[in-house]
Amino acid sequence: MKLCIDPGHGGHDSGATFRGLLEKDVVLDIALRVGAMALKSHSMTVLLTRTTDLYLGRIARAGIANEWNADAFLSVHANADPDQDQPGDPEARGIETLYWHHSARGRLLAEAVGWSLVDEMFHVEPWRGAKPRNDLAVLQHTDAPAIIAEVGFLDREETARSFADPEVLDRIAFGLFRGVLWWEGLSLPQTPPVG
Numbered sequence: 345m346k347l348c349i350d351p352g353h354g355g356h357d358s359g360a361t362f363r364g365l366l367e368k369d370v371v372l373d374i375a376l377r378v379g380a381m382a383l384k385s386h387s388m389t390v391l392l393t394r395t396t397d398l399y400l401g402r403i404a405r406a407g408i409a410n411e412w413n414a415d416a417f418l419s420v421h422a423n424a425d426p427d428q429d430q431p432g433d434p435e436a437r438g439i440e441t442l443y444w445h446h447s448a449r450g451r452l453l454a455e456a457v458g459w460s461l462v463d464e465m466f467h468v469e470p471w472r473g474a475k476p477r478n479d480l481a482v483l484q485h486t487d488a489p490a491i492i493a494e495v496g497f498l499d500r501e502e503t504a505r506s507f508a509d510p511e512v513l514d515r516i517a518f519g520l521f522r523g524v525l526w527w528e529g530l531s532l533p534q535t536p537p538v539g
Contacts, residue, residue: 348392351368405419406490443477452527
């Protein structure tokens with residue numbers, strides 16, 4: 345299986361920011377961990393769209409996966425809610441996965457990865473669902489089943505602290521990796537595997 349892993353943002357595009365924490369750095373760290381796990385498994389060939397702090401456009405990211413003939417495309421991101429994060433504001437939390445609205449295999453990939461992530465992180469992050477989207481170029485223009493995994497809300501205090509913990513990053517990476525394996529084997533649980 346050929347898995348293209350896409351760490352979101354990069355270069356001048358920092359993505360979400362919160363008290364000095366940059367989405368582009370967090371997701372690159374996670375993506376590198378997923379890549380290392382996949383390579384050790386001997387069941388996947390892996391290509392990362394970026395391995396350094398490099399800016400790539402959305403169409404370029406899809407083009408990398410298409411040119412390589414990827415079997416699956418996993419774009420790693422961290423979410424942020426739209427409020428100004430003032431004391432007392434409600435904080436959004438949780439994990440969600442996004443897929444191209446016309447892709448049945450993309451939906452299955454989004455569910456498998458989301459459920460696997462929640463199984464790893466349920467004590468911290470609830471499951472917000474696998475959500476169809478028709479407005480995200482990287483999903484639309486990637487030939488392989490493609491998803492965006494939003495691994496938590498970076499602007500939530502507890503989540504931001506967890507992103508500084510290498511053990512948590514390993515668990516997130518494992519959740520992403522195992523979810524792709526579940527999807528590849530089509531051995532999906534009927535419901536999210538959490539109590």
